[in-house]
Amino acid sequence: MAVTFETRYLTDFVRDHELQAMQAQVTAAHEMLHAGSGLGNDFLGWLTLPTDYDKEEFARIQAAAERIKNDTDVFIVIGIGGSYLGARAVIEFLKSPLYNNLKKDTPDVYFAGKSISASELSELLSLCEGRRVSVNVISKSGTTTEPAIAFRVFREYLENTVGVEEARRRIYVTTDKAKGTLKGLADREGYETFVVPDDVGGRFSVLTAVGLLPIAVAGCDIAALMAGAAKAQNALCETDLTKNDCYKYAAMRNILLRKGRAVELMVSYEPRYAMMSEWWKQLYGESEGKDGKGLFPASVIFSTDLHSLGQFVQDGSDILAETVVVIDESPVTMTIKEDAENVDGLNFLAGRTMAQINQKAFEGTILAHTDGGTPNMVLHVPSVCEEELGYLVYFFEKACAISGYMLGVNPFNQPGVEEYKKNMFALLGKPGYEDQKAVLEQRLGK
Ligand code: PA5
Numbered sequence: 001m002a003v004t005f006e007t008r009y010l011t012d013f014v015r016d017h018e019l020q021a022m023q024a025q026v027t028a029a030h031e032m033l034h035a036g037s038g039l040g041n042d043f044l045g046w047l048t049l050p051t052d053y054d055k056e057e058f059a060r061i062q063a064a065a066e067r068i069k070n071d072t073d074v075f076i077v078i079g080i081g082g083s084y085l086g087a088r089a090v091i092e093f094l095k096s097p098l099y100n101n102l103k104k105d106t107p108d109v110y111f112a113g114k115s116i117s118a119s120e121l122s123e124l125l126s127l128c129e130g131r132r133v134s135v136n137v138i139s140k141s142g143t144t145t146e147p148a149i150a151f152r153v154f155r156e157y158l159e160n161t162v163g164v165e166e167a168r169r170r171i172y173v174t175t176d177k178a179k180g181t182l183k184g185l186a187d188r189e190g191y192e193t194f195v196v197p198d199d200v201g202g203r204f205s206v207l208t209a210v211g212l213l214p215i216a217v218a219g220c221d222i223a224a225l226m227a228g229a230a231k232a233q234n235a236l237c238e239t240d241l242t243k244n245d246c247y248k249y250a251a252m253r254n255i256l257l258r259k260g261r262a263v264e265l266m267v268s269y270e271p272r273y274a275m276m277s278e279w280w281k282q283l284y285g286e287s288e289g290k291d292g293k294g295l296f297p298a299s300v301i302f303s304t305d306l307h308s309l310g311q312f313v314q315d316g317s318d319i320l321a322e323t324v325v326v327i328d329e330s331p332v333t334m335t336i337k338e339d340a341e342n343v344d345g346l347n348f349l350a351g352r353t354m355a356q357i358n359q360k361a362f363e364g365t366i367l368a369h370t371d372g373g374t375p376n377m378v379l380h381v382p383s384v385c386e387e388e389l390g391y392l393v394y395f396f397e398k399a400c401a402i403s404g405y406m407l408g409v410n411p412f413n414q415p416g417v418e419e420y421k422k423n424m425f426a427l428l429g430k431p432g433y434e435d436q437k438a439v440l441e442q443r444l445g446k
Contacts, residue, residue, distance in 0.1 A: 001382035002235065003395050005245035007252065009366055013375035014255050022251040022406070023241050029405035030239045030247070033398075038405050040412030045199030046397055049207050050229035050390070057194060058222075061209055064172060064192060065216035069106055072170070073131040076124065077214045078113035078150045079138035081282060081417075082202020083174075086393075087111075087214035089279035090206065093272050093389060094220045106219040113137070113150030121153055133158060134170040136217075138210050140196040142180025145424070151182075174209045201412050203283045204397055207390070221386045228390025236398050246395050249377065250403035253321070256375055257295050257407075261321040265313065266299040268325045269358050272384070274301050276325075280396055287400050287411040294407065295321070303361050310365075314372040322369060322376045326362060329383040330355035 007014075032038035033047065068075055077087060088111055091099055100108040112124050135158060137151040158167035173186040174194040186193045194209030196202075205211065207229055216222045238244040241251060253264060264284070266277045277299030288294035300309055313320060330353070338350040349357060366376050379395075382388050404411025426436035 001388070002231065003245070003382075003388070003392050004380045005249045005252075006378040006380060007248070009370050009376040009378060010252065012370060013259070014252065018255055019241060019248070019251060022255065025254075025406045026241055026247050026251055026402065027239050029250075029402045032405050033401050034237075039410035043199055043201045043204070043412035045197045046201075046204035046207070047401075048233065049197075049200065050226055050233045050394060053208070053226070054195070057209065058212070058226075060192075061194060061212050061216060062222070064194075065213060065222075068134050068172075068217045069219070071132060072107045072134040072217075074128050074133045075107040075109045075214065075217050076128070076133060076135045076154055077109060077111050077138065078135060078147045078154065079111070079174075079210070080114045080144060080146045081286075082205050083138040083140060083144075083147065083196075083210055084111055084114050085203075085275070085279040085282050086206025086211040089275040090211060090215045090220065090225070090389060090393075091218040092275040094215075094384065094386060095218055097272055097274065099218065104219070107134075107217060109214055109218050112154065113147030116146055116149065121150060125153070125157060128157065133161070134172065136172040136174060136213055137182065138174040138196075139180075139182055140176060140202055140205070140210075142175045142182030142184075145421070148181075172213065174213065201414075203286050204412075206279070206393060224386035225390040225393075228387035228392075229394040230390075231387070232391040232394035232398070236395065246399045247402055249323075249379070249395075250399040250406065252377055253295060253323075253403055254406045256321040260318070261375065262296060262319040263298050263321070264295040265320050265322045266297065266325065267302055267322050268299075268327075269302050269362055270327050270330075271301050271304070273325060273327070274299070276392075277301075283396060283400050284403075286414045286417065287404050288407055288409060290409050290413075290416060293409055302365060303358075306361075306365065313369055313374060318373055320374050322366075322374055324362065324366065324376060324378045325381060326378060327381050327384060330358070331384040 033044070036044055077084070091109060096102055100110065110124055110127065112121060135154050137147060139147045155167065155171065158170055162170065168189055168191060171191045172194065173182055173191045175182040175186065175196060177195040177198070183193070194213060196205055196208060196210055200208055207226060212222045215225065236244055236246040239247070241248050266280055268274070268277065281297040281299060284295070284297040289296070313322070334354045336346065336349045336352055338347060370376055381392055401411050422433070422436065423440055426433035426440055429437060
């Protein structure tokens with residue numbers, strides 16, 4: 001079994017020949033990607049990563065995770081963007097969004113350095129009190145402000161609570177193999193380090209140490225995750241659109257964009273998928289949103305958001321295309337019981353599982369939304385397990401690359417992310433930004 005793409009609910013919106021007409025562009029995108037001749041071709045390490053990864057480092061990640069499981073109650077993972085989202089998404093999908101609150105024999109995993117919020121940071125510090133803490137700071141550049149601030153705080157916390165020597169044992173650094181402030185600090189202090197490969201961008205890095213160490217600490221089987229991704233790497237090479245669901249998804253979203261859809265709304269009926277959608281939003285938003293182009297990636301959890309955004313999706317302006325991720329096999333079976341009095345009138349559901357009811361919610365909604373004029377794509381994920389998730393991660397990464405090349409952008413850079421950073425540094429008085437500071441302050445009326 002593997003992830004499959006269903007187009008049944010697109011028939012009123014996209015005709016067969018429109019998909020066929022995309023074949024030449026898909027083939028060109030595939031060839032560019034596999035020949036390494038397209039834009040951003042120095043960031044293609046993710047393409048073969050599931051089979052071509054550093055096995056020695058992988059074993060060190062597994063060993064470190066075992067050590068952390070034994071000597072740690074709270075594992076603080078510090079990072080932002082691509083250095084944060086993948087790990088959290090995988091842990092919440094495979095374990096639970098309530099992972100930290102559930103009974104388990106693995107450490108709590110909390111994420112820091114993903115905002116500049118003093119309250120978030122101080123709350124995390126208070127959660128650590130009286131507990132055994134280890135820290136994994138993750139930054140490819142080693143200079144990103146948010147994680148740098150959080151690491152300064154947690155490093156000081158560890159040194160003050162367990163001493164400098166023990167802190168050194170409890171700090172794990174994931175960064176560039178040779179350069180950057182963080183690498184320099186790690187070398188100086190003797191922290192155990194893991195590498196973000198040069199040719200893998202942040203948002204494509206979940207299957208490197210960036211994602212794998214926190215995921216392994218949470219008790220997920222990272223070998224199975226990689227095996228699922230390797231299966232996708234082998235399966236998703238066929239150029240024929242009709243035989244490659246990954247390329248079909250890439251082509252369909254491009255067709256829908258060209259037909260005037262502005263937003264791709266990722267939908268799931270499982271709350272455990274919410275952070276996967278956040279990961280997907282970064283992957284597609286940063287890869288395609290440039291040069292005035294791209295579908296805006298947004299997400300909802302149904303049926304929760306049917307009670308808030310459902311009205312807009314059903315009947316609002318015609319800007320949306322939905323992509324529904326259906327998890328075919330629910331990880332938990334819960335059956336509605338018969339009630340002798342039936343005061344709530346729910347006996348018509350007695351004997352049915354929650355998964356069956358959720359399925360009917362999906363079926364009823366997709367028919368209503370397509371009737372309302374919103375095209376719907378469907379991705380089926382067979383079950384909640386490492387193999388299927390590894391496959392899905394690779395599926396989305398490859399579809400993103402193909403889709404970005406079809407769109408005519410460089411899917412592997414993120415020049416727009418730098419703009420706010422430059423302004424922020426200037427306004428904070430970072431050395432080297434003096435000229436911009438004066439100009440910006442004048443615009444702000446200061
Ligand atoms: O995808 C990206 O490149 C970004 O989201 C980065 O991951 C993010 O800005 C964090 O960068 P770094 O890992 O260098 O701290």
